Amino acid sequence: MAKKKVQSIEPNIADLANGWLKSYKLDYKLEQESLNTEIDKALHDYFSKNGGNGANRPDAKLLLQNSKLNYYPVLIEYKGYKDKLVKLDSSNQVENKTAKNEPNFKHINSYAVNGAVHYANALLHHTSYTDIIAIGMTGYKDEFGKIRHQIGVYYVSKKNLGAGQKVGEFTDFSFLAPKNFDSFIEQVESLSLTQVELDKLKEKREQEITASLTKLNNDIYQHEKGLGENDRVYLVAASIIATLGIPGKVAPLEKEELKSLEEEGNTDGDIILRKIKAFLKEKQLPQAKKDLIIRTLQNTLTTENINKAENGESQLKRVFTKIVDDLGIYYKIGLTTDFTGKLFNEMYGWLGFSQDKLNDVVLTPSYVATLLVKLARVDKDSYVWDFATGSAGLLVAAMNEMLIDAKNNIKSPDELTKKQAKIKAEQLLGIELLPSVYMLAILNMILMGDGSSNILNKDSLTDFDGKYGFGKTDEKFPANAFILNPPYSASGNGMNFVERALGMMNRGYAAIIIQNSAGSGNAIEYNKRILEKHTLLASIKMPIDLFIGKASVQTHIYVFRVNEVHKKDDIVKFIDFSNDGYTRSNRKKASCNLRDTDNAKERYEEIVHLVRFGKSKLHYFTEKEYYEGTIDPKNGADWNQSKPNDAIPTLTEFKKTVANFLAWEVSAVLKQQAKEEDCLGK
Template structure:
């Protein structure tokens, strides 16, 4: 049984190890720790109305209060034993959830102190979860009460009645940092707000550049050129004294060239960047009638962004400045860089690649289609996280990052992305990766890690890029690519798949969330992990990694980690892969033969956990509604009897132990029909069934058309394609006209309302295998098996048992009712 005292004990020990007790760090004074109490004085007074019943009358005490007096910081810690009680959706259930409770108490302290709210859940270090929020001190409330006027006191009381908005801070998700590390959070407190600030700055700059008649492509070049030029101290100190916009443009251009040359970018590539930036010298933003001039954009970036590259900020904010740059690139073309002519890999996927590849300070990472450098940036960040010596850092930046980018218009953005991170000496070339043989690449760079998002629908196939990357790696090097699922299954890519497996070992296939690349491309993707130049003779780890915890927030330009769950999910996925963890219905180990498709869904074991009374009830009620429909008419008195509540219990038996596996090809014949074209469809009374998830698949009622089939027998329909409707199954009671987006499963047995509803529900448990890029083929249906009650004596499906199970569902008796009109 979970015990909150255990969680508190873990945190107490963490505080001790981190140096919050004087016996550990004698040089840190004025640290006070209170457990479910506080001292007399201002801390006590601030909790006068802090009871978690939120009535504003009683005192309340958090599990821990840590007062760092010398830093003017208060840390509030709330613990819950059960990880399911970590935080609520709206962070507003202080009594029930750890993070919610910490935030509740912290609002009272933020009147006078910078405050960290820490929510902790879990019973051991392995499952421990820590989330931190920061409240900035309300400066207007920081006066002593004796210094406040009556009006100020009234206003401050009103402010205290409103919960201030905290913002999430990054840090260890399993540990509490030391007092000195905590202090770093607001030594430069702007750091904690930079992500939100940079998003706003990026948005405003895009709008202003658009108003100045700057094209999508030119926007990114201008930002890159300015950021590069600002690294030149002479330009940065003198540009504000230049009155002519044309002269500023020339000075900006010359400074960029100087920075590139000092960064040892090859002369040929410097010339490429120059040519792609020449438009600046005669652009509208250097003209007098421009609403926003070049000098305005330089000053905006200098004052609002670039200051985080100088002095002490440089080490702390390098990652944030890079975040701004990537955020700006995402705005170009609707959030994914499509306006640049490429599709940007979401940065959380770049980070995942670096973890899966086991990147360390000895890694030599190559991206042969580098784009703007997302994979290389993530790899460099990972390398430097191992705290190499200074001479190692220089070697890493000079030798261990290799990138090829063919597009002369994208290449400047790649170089800027690397130099912004203080890495101008990487081997990033403006070249076609196929201009070098794989042997030439290996001999010159000796890469042991390859990361790749190959271009889609270009002169070469995706797997040709994958093969070239793998062939370029040292033996047993790790290569990872994210590709369109089509190349993992289509017949016209089979020869390439065979060639890859003939030379390299496929370690893992992970199916990612639908539309990972958002609205830009509309394709579904797989991550492929290889060991280069190794025989493919071991099992391949295959997994469904559909839920990364990120959301496509309205008005946003990228995936957002609103709940702060990505780091934990990333670690879980990496551990699953490294440990080859088999989770029924989620991951599996499979011997892949040369003719097999590389689709994880097709190799998952269906544990039928999703076959529940609630799912069966949904199909029963859908059938009942059909019974009540006769030529479009409904008996409303009977229809309203159908319950709409959910049934949450499970069946009291183990399906896979007590039932028998049955191929559905033994139960059904499979048919596929052409659709009646939309332009000749006319409104009528016959249901038109398509790949829909609602209304039993009925999209409309139409008139029959000569030459197109009417299905006049009871059957089951199964969605053949689509992003939403694929693999949705429905039992059809009434005659209907089929769409080409469904399969019609004609029964070989006597189907009725009971067993038809049951089988439709059972078939829906196969839905997890299919998506927009992985449609249902005839061979899929023929190989599909489900579990059914079996009569051992007759060696056949026990239809009577099925009917008994159905009859136990509330209101199932309505399946026998006769329609009245």
């Protein structure tokens, strides 16, 4: 017997909800009543790009203003079935992504809140609004024919990385009425995520970034001919800078503003370049810095081929659109992550470089960058430099640590604002020789809050005098923290960078991650000279698969105290960090190739405490992995020590070992004889 089809009562739900909105005299607009507004345009563009996928547009839209004159888009989605209000994941977050970090349209289409949160993310991506109210409403008729409804109200914002937070319990829409809206917004503003919750969301978003970057890079590589690797880097940098905007001063560049004209001064490249110039002017970067950025990007943006229109569209507009559509959401929600570092690593994943070159440009994982920063004792008052900056991942980690420390210790809002500005403008310095990589470093720091003023395009070994590159160019940069992941093909595996940087510092600490052979024989002369002036505090053996998929080298972290001669009796802390708590894989289709399987975050924190305070902080590690010993300052090749094995085997243990070996040897002989007899029989 065929099952009776369950009828949706969505029209009844819509009538009930829209009746409420009318009674509050709110200007709701149904999907069919298109408004030529930023919101409607963003939703239209978003769903045109995604081909609909069954998810059209919200059933009702509002733009409400509180007494402080702040606007809040409100998106409402109705579903007329029981138990279709919201679908949450195991962390009680709205589950709108699949295991492969792709949109879960099954949930988006079926559940009211999931649909509304999905639409809200479209606004975060494609409009200037950063705080959005997403409402889902569903219901059913009970056995008496009465409509039973449920409402889910979620806040979707840059603050929660677009994930959405439940605001509270509501039985109707009266919280949207003008007389109640201020108190509702106060309730919204009181929401907060714990650091653990925020870290989980960031981790999830970073996995999405990796998937999106891989897709974008392969798309450009396969379908956009004639673009070299430098061109791709510059186009990504130019597109992102042009679409960042500055509220009230520089409007973000929209795709529609690119007309694919070929007339002089009005090509798509000219338009993007004008927007970049306006952005950099308002950012008040030093003139020399602005000129360098513009000159670098202009060469790619204004070439004839990339601006030539085919079928009414230039290659530049096509690439610009791909970049904004695939990446826009991530830099608009303000993720404090090494965004361009991930981009940088993905690009080099499919470019035809030799293995040695790949090893030289490999990205330091963000959690390792943070470890280096903490080992170098970085705080709000530190002056941090990096002599092989790459995409600025280490400086981003340092800046984040400095800003966190400032927020935790400065209680005056005015003083905090001044300190934050000083950290970004004056307390970070990076040097990068390769122009394309340098441009990524600039972009990375701009995205993280514009700490780009002292990223220098120089050779740190021969062309840097220790002074600020921009701004206070006559003053020495007062570095007291040095962090580094050098190119391993450099002299002494990169210890030449270490000697150079430490020699220009008066005090402080340094933490470097480097190929382990640097401490066991490949950099003897550098190491001996370094120890004549500086103290080696710790030697940390890192996991062999730390750079899995990118490089195959064993690395160590070395920690130094600056400007204090290493004496032969100075204690060095040797730590075997081979088990850092993470399990890594290199599966291309895996949703996550890094899993915390053994208290990884706690282990990284313990390493910092062990280096600073000693074995009293042992918890996850044992004395088998932690050893305090000495080195010979005149040796230079004894930096990678492990705990001596003092145990003397007993006679019983020796007999057992010999017996096991003999048993194995006899077994092997018998197996070989059996094979030979089998072959003769055949």
